Amino acid sequence: MFRLPRLVPRLRGVRYTSSTPRFPCVEAHAARQSRLASFVSSPQHPNSSPSGPEPPYARPNPTSYTVFHSSTPLPLTYHPDPLPTFDIAYETWGTLSPAKDNVILLHTGLSASSHAASTPANPTEGWWEKFIGPGKPLDTNNYFVVCTNVLGGCYGSTGPSSIEPETGVPYATRFPIISIFDMVRAQFRLLDHFGVDKLYASVGCSMGAMQSLAAGWLHPERVGKVVSISGTARSSPSSVAMRFAQRSVLMADPNWNNGFYYDALPPHTGMKLARQIATITYRSGPEWDARFGRQTRPPPSDASPDSPHVPALCPDFLIETYLDHQGEQFCLKYDANSHIYISKAMDLFDMTRPALQALRLPEAAALVEPEADASARPHSTSHSKSHPPPTNPPAHLPALAQGLAPLAQTPTLVLGVQSDILFTVEQQREVVDALRMAGNERVVYYELGGVWGHDTFLLDVLNVGGAIRGFLS
Amino acid sequence: MFRLPRLVPRLRGVRYTSSTPRFPCVEAHAARQSRLASFVSSPQHPNSSPSGPEPPYARPNPTSYTVFHSSTPLPLTYHPDPLPTFDIAYETWGTLSPAKDNVILLHTGLSASSHAASTPANPTEGWWEKFIGPGKPLDTNNYFVVCTNVLGGCYGSTGPSSIEPETGVPYATRFPIISIFDMVRAQFRLLDHFGVDKLYASVGCSMGAMQSLAAGWLHPERVGKVVSISGTARSSPSSVAMRFAQRSVLMADPNWNNGFYYDALPPHTGMKLARQIATITYRSGPEWDARFGRQTRPPPSDASPDSPHVPALCPDFLIETYLDHQGEQFCLKYDANSHIYISKAMDLFDMTRPALQALRLPEAAALVEPEADASARPHSTSHSKSHPPPTNPPAHLPALAQGLAPLAQTPTLVLGVQSDILFTVEQQREVVDALRMAGNERVVYYELGGVWGHDTFLLDVLNVGGAIRGFLS
Incomplete structure (x- = not known):
């Protein structure tokens, strides 16, 4: 729900906006949260509805694998x-x-x-x-x-x-x-x-x-x-830093709840933010320059064709709407804890001899002594x-x-x-x-x-x- | 506060941990939140205490500038x-x-x-x-x-x-x-x-x-x-993408409250996460490799000197504790809305002729026609x-x-x-x-x-x- 600012009871006459500022991206997020919450509290939860908004990993489909x-x-x-x-x-x-x-x-x-x-x-x-x-x-x-x-x-x-x-x-x-x-x-x-x-x-x-x-x-x-x-x-x-940033936003989502969210709302906000960060690392600056350049989102349908682009704090440039969309698409498709555990496994990967020998790996004992x-x-x-x-x-x-x-x-x-x-x-x-x-x-x-x-x-x-x-x- | 998982009333006998998993990074964050909340509700708020935990920008010091x-x-x-x-x-x-x-x-x-x-x-x-x-x-x-x-x-x-x-x-x-x-x-x-x-x-x-x-x-x-x-x-x-990621984590913090937080808890979590992301862009991979390499945090003081490093999901590698610390140091030093507005101004900066001419800048009218x-x-x-x-x-x-x-x-x-x-x-x-x-x-x-x-x-x-x-x- 859109929350009214607490110290500004009346905003009429304020110069820069005719009303309280609106943030469509924040409202869209609140709407998703509320859709998900109503589903979680419904009797079908967690796995009975084949088409509900619950994550696909919550409805395993062993006929496809x-x-x-x-x-x-x-x-x-x-x-x-x-x-x-x-x-x-x-x-x-x-x-x-x-x-x-x-x-x-x-x-x-x-x-x-x-x-x-x-x-x-x-x-x-x-x-x-x-x-x-x-x-x-x-x-x-x-x-x-x-x-x-x-x-x-x-x-x-x-x-x-x-x-x-x-x-x-x-x-x-x-x-x-x-x-x-x-x-x-x-x-x-x-x-x-x-x-x-x-x-x-x-x-x-x-x-x-x-x-x-x-x-x-x-x-x-x-x-x-x-x-x-x-x-x-x-x-x-x-690369550890980029994955750490993803885990951090995930673990900061209150819905993550130390990982115990499987009977409640998943940390969809944290997952969306984590995926945005990940997506940044998957492509390159030159590709984005060729693909999006500095283009901005299309004007609203009620805008006159000549009206200049009015910048906003919500996603504005196409690179932003792209990252927002990538995060949105992914946030319920993948389990947050899997993301945390698997990204951690990547961080821990180190095949230098001393690192291997510090592990519980019998195979490492056979490594040749440096001398x-x-x-x-x-x-x-x-x-x-x-x-x-x-x-x-x-x-x-x-x-x-x-x-x-x-x-x-x-x-x-x-x-x-x-x-x-x-x-x-x-x-x-x-x-x-x-x-x-x-x-x-x-x-x-x-x-x-x-x-x-x-x-x-x-x-x-x-x-x-x-x-x-x-x-x- | 540490929240107990809801579906697991008793955890004794569980194999992998002797108790509910603990996340020191999550607990530290909750402790900060609670310190800040008690300050915000105290009579000194917002500007009377010179040494309270409130952001320094909330106590302007015009004697120093x-x-x-x-x-x-x-x-x-x-x-x-x-x-x-x-x-x-x-x-x-x-x-x-x-x-x-x-x-x-x-x-x-x-x-x-x-x-x-x-x-x-x-x-x-x-x-x-x-x-x-x-x-x-x-x-x-x-x-x-x-x-x-x-x-x-x-x-x-x-x-x-x-x-x-x-x-x-x-x-x-x-x-x-x-x-x-x-x-x-x-x-x-x-x-x-x-x-x-x-x-x-x-x-x-x-x-x-x-x-x-x-x-x-x-x-x-x-x-x-x-x-x-x-x-x-x-x-x-x-660069827009990297700043967008920072704005996104800030605006996703419920404390941000569409920017109206000056009488309440500031979005310190979002600021910390935003600063972590920013910090990643300020240095280089080769510097981190020379400075931190793959070193991990020191073992707990009660650990025996020979005990191997036990990886954790909280900050573990020195690069992670460094980013965590950078975010922590910054999260109450700077105003979240300033970060959003100024980073947006950076995104909008474009001195190509068509971009300049689309602005309300009288100076742009004088630009030479391309032909x-x-x-x-x-x-x-x-x-x-x-x-x-x-x-x-x-x-x-x-x-x-x-x-x-x-x-x-x-x-x-x-x-x-x-x-x-x-x-x-x-x-x-x-x-x-x-x-x-x-x-x-x-x-x-x-x-x-x-x-x-x-x-x-x-x-x-x-x-x-x-x-x-x-x-x-």
Whole structure:
């Protein structure tokens, strides 16, 4: 509801406005809040109405994906107790070969579901529709493509919004903090279930690239090739900062209620604001200049065509209405706690040797000692005339090379985008240099131009798709 | 207060935590809210306690600055009615020469006060302390330096938190939307009051650089030299996006109350979140990597020295505690409405000819017609072997050159920083190219390296100060 200012009982005669100032953006938000509140208090809540305004993750639709249930406890990176049971939602495209040697495990970014491409069970477009299918870069004439919703997510896999078996209510923030490695371990349980010993390739973009590297690191013998697109092997403080800003606005929403909101109004305001911030990091300034420039929203329908644009404090420029719309579209589509937990897992991702050894990861114990490594395999081994050592390496590069040692024999495609402000091109070069320094002589690296920033992997079928096709074949 | 989850009456026996999860950051925030609420309801509110937690702008201290009051209405760029009266707070350093020809008008960034350097009346360090004084870049042995709090601000100049004479209560969001040009017009009223016909120079960084260019544009005959550091002549959509995100979190704070909060709790949560986002844009990723890397907060005092870091959803990495602290420090220091109005004025700043002509600016009417301009003064005039035309000019460059035509005879220093993500180096080059294209043959341009990003102008006395000193002398 529109609240009247408290100290200004009568506003007639005030110079600048004929009435109390109005804020359509604030009113629209209040209206959504009130629509949602009336739904939450209605008898249908939470899951009975198929078309209500409740978040889609609150009405799982297991007919559009398959759920793999594991009753074997999953060890966790940051918690002494394993997760006792868990579900992983997945979809597949193509046909598993009799030798089960044509599997591509596709990892998702932060908020994507397993629905990477349309299927007979769910014909809506997937998030990588143009990359998966017969003759496409992930060619389903050759490969059996598997995509899962990550552990911690809200689209069918176990996450904070899932019912905790012991209590019968959602975990909420009693869910343990998880890591990228935990997500990958859960996916390998699914591969075990399929009877797949070795992946043809592990492929991922953004957070999916972290998982892709983690898969090759955890199971060097089970991963044939690794594709890492616009990812990183060590989250930078500037990307942590952008995700921190998103978590902060979410956790400041009173509806977040320390994560216990599943029987009440979700923190839709915080989610909208978080998505606005995220969206800023997904594209680039040059793209916005080309796409929106300094154009403003269209004038109201009752305005005369000649009347000049009157600026407002609510969204005014097209870049603002775009961000507002992106936030609005997303705020009820994704679970706030999943956003918090998964973005935190991204922040925690660091494949430098000391960071890995500080974790509860048995695999890290096998990492070569720096001294032994230095004498046994000089760092310059993998550098050649065509791949010279970096001229200005970051201080952590040797530690990253030591951490990535298990990937030394795995053919790896790294692809980065120069306009990406979230996973910068410096981070892509760092992965390449560290892998080469670790002795990997089969690293392919492409750097793309263009203005699409981090989102390039969703848009540039020709260049991104072409690189993948060439590397996989 | 800490709220118990509603659907989980008993939590004993739950696996992952021995009790309900705790969020120290949420509790700290609730504690601040409650401290502030008890103060607001106390009899001292709003302005009687000198040491209470209320914002400093709510207790103006006119002994530390001088207030110029104008009773002559100020015309506004975006409103048909002028502002009937207004105050401008200012401070000065050095001595006005008998000919009144040694005045440097220093413009501030978004949130700075007139206190650019210490004075006898206010010995605390100013925001540009190292740049102003005897023998310093703005050498008070030679120059009389004047710095004002901008119109729309909250440190003594008229803004949304000021009492509206007609109603006796703060303007709040009944304050008119203002422009960078309006700010400069108000400053020139102060110069008129001093009897200063012509500035030796107009100097500004960030939003101050916008004002500096606007001053030279509004009054070419009254501005001897222009210094524009890390500014722009046309706000880019990506900088609008970053400021939009800040306004959005502010306006989503229920305490904002459509801007009418001056008798209640200020939107301190929104301000804290807005400042966190702003802070991200002020530095650079490389600086954060060098300064914080992936270090985490120190372990609790009762933790054993060997215990591994246990990640948390509250601020965890030093980059997070830094941003949290920056937001915390700022959230009661600055008026939320001033932040909204002034950041909006930055967004609206666009010196391309069509944009200027769409405003209520009599000065824009004199801009040369593009056709006449093209024939009368070929664009290539000012380009030379040492200053060739840009190879890849943005589409709006000719329009910007036409808009900047009034500055064609004014010696101008433009300085940009390659690591600045808010006012990118491309925007600096654009100002330079447009000025040269407009026929200005006295444009000096420096581009700085380093990792300090947008904040370089506050930190790099050697390079920024040196450039200013050389240009002014």
